[in-house]
Amino acid sequence: MLKSRETSFAEKRTSSRWIFLLCLASFLVGMLFTNRFVLHIQRLDRKSDIVGEIARTHEAIESLDKTISTLQMELAATRSSQELTNLGGSPAIASFVQQRKKAFIVVGINTAFSSRKRRDSVRETWMPRGEDLRKLEREKGIVVRFMIGHSSISNSILDRAIDSEEEQNNDFLRLDHVEGYHELSGKTKIFFSTAVTHWDAEFYVKVDDDIHVNLGVLAATLARHRSKPRIYIGCMKSGPVLSNMKVKYHEPEYWKFGEEGNKYFRHATGQIYAISKDLAAYISINQPILHKYANEDVSLGSWFIGLDIEHIDDRNMCCGTPPDCEWKAQAGNVCIASFDWNCSGICKSVERIKYVHKLCAERDAAV
Numbered sequence: 001m002l003k004s005r006e007t008s009f010a011e012k013r014t015s016s017r018w019i020f021l022l023c024l025a026s027f028l029v030g031m032l033f034t035n036r037f038v039l040h041i042q043r044l045d046r047k048s049d050i051v052g053e054i055a056r057t058h059e060a061i062e063s064l065d066k067t068i069s070t071l072q073m074e075l076a077a078t079r080s081s082q083e084l085t086n087l088g089g090s091p092a093i094a095s096f097v098q099q100r101k102k103a104f105i106v107v108g109i110n111t112a113f114s115s116r117k118r119r120d121s122v123r124e125t126w127m128p129r130g131e132d133l134r135k136l137e138r139e140k141g142i143v144v145r146f147m148i149g150h151s152s153i154s155n156s157i158l159d160r161a162i163d164s165e166e167e168q169n170n171d172f173l174r175l176d177h178v179e180g181y182h183e184l185s186g187k188t189k190i191f192f193s194t195a196v197t198h199w200d201a202e203f204y205v206k207v208d209d210d211i212h213v214n215l216g217v218l219a220a221t222l223a224r225h226r227s228k229p230r231i232y233i234g235c236m237k238s239g240p241v242l243s244n245m246k247v248k249y250h251e252p253e254y255w256k257f258g259e260e261g262n263k264y265f266r267h268a269t270g271q272i273y274a275i276s277k278d279l280a281a282y283i284s285i286n287q288p289i290l291h292k293y294a295n296e297d298v299s300l301g302s303w304f305i306g307l308d309i310e311h312i313d314d315r316n317m318c319c320g321t322p323p324d325c326e327w328k329a330q331a332g333n334v335c336i337a338s339f340d341w342n343c344s345g346i347c348k349s350v351e352r353i354k355y356v357h358k359l360c361a362e363r364d365a366a367v
Helices: 002-086 091-098 116-123 130-140 157-169 181-198 215-223 277-289 296-303 324-330 349-360
Strands: 101-110 142-150 172-178 199-208 231-237 267-276 310-313
Touching (some): 116 157, 157 172, 181 277, 267 277
Parallel strands (some): 101 199
16 A cells, blocks of 8 residues: 555656646747847848848949949940040031030931931931921920031032021931031931030930931930939841942951851840940940941941940831831830831832831920
8 A cells, every 4th residue: 555655756757857847848949949039120121221232322323323324324425525626626616515405315316428318217207307306406405407417519409408507407417527428427426416516415216317216215215214313215127247249238347246147246136226324425435446347237236235224125116118017006005216117217218218107106295
């Protein structure tokens, strides 16, 4: 009987010990879990702080990029002004250069001496004229000019014809450049350098005089990219490097692009493209050492190789003529530019651009 009681008492003591040990273990496990939970929360807080710091750093970098872009632009304007003065520019010209006008977009329409009918067809369709052109510039910051150089003979009949046309329309940007089809790469460099000298714009656009453009859609598209410091926007392509001397777009320096049959790097097609202000400043600053290839659009693309820029492929900048742009307009997706690929512009543009404008133009109040 006594042994039975002793056994029962021992079992109770053992049970109490196990209960105590279990409670202690639970307490320790609870403490460990709590500590780990607290540490996890602290780590999350630290991660949140790190994410916040990264966001603030990113914003600071973007702000710094814009500051650098502005400084580059001012440097380009100063150098361009000095170049004009060194070339014999008058004090009045130098004063004008130093007082660049603010603008949102500068559109340069590439044209030639023989293209009077093309220019008139553009004036009668998508390009405002007279006071409407001045109003577009004043109120919307959109500058549109035909860009043209001069002939190889001083004060030739060709130059005088442009002088007369300028008196009538006041819509030219005259370039210090000898006109010639095989000099388009050089003309492009001089256009951007000259435009930078005259206007402090956010974007600079090159357009051919045989395509149709909707300026309102162009402005709305570029406005969506205003926060980006370095953009190059157009219809990006990568065509073959042509080594055959008998073809139209023959590249004499084809050997630089690797083996025969290789393709060019990505670049915007030459009918229309836009670049942001710091890229225009880059061209202006480095104009003397930028290499010119046979094709103007290839040359422009090559100048940006190796730079930290964003290539934007916007197929709305290379719509076809009706019915392509017509269907898109009816669907509410109005094109920026329309032309025929097989003609590198609107085929027979003088006769057909009014037809394209009628079916594919934006609303009158779009700009």
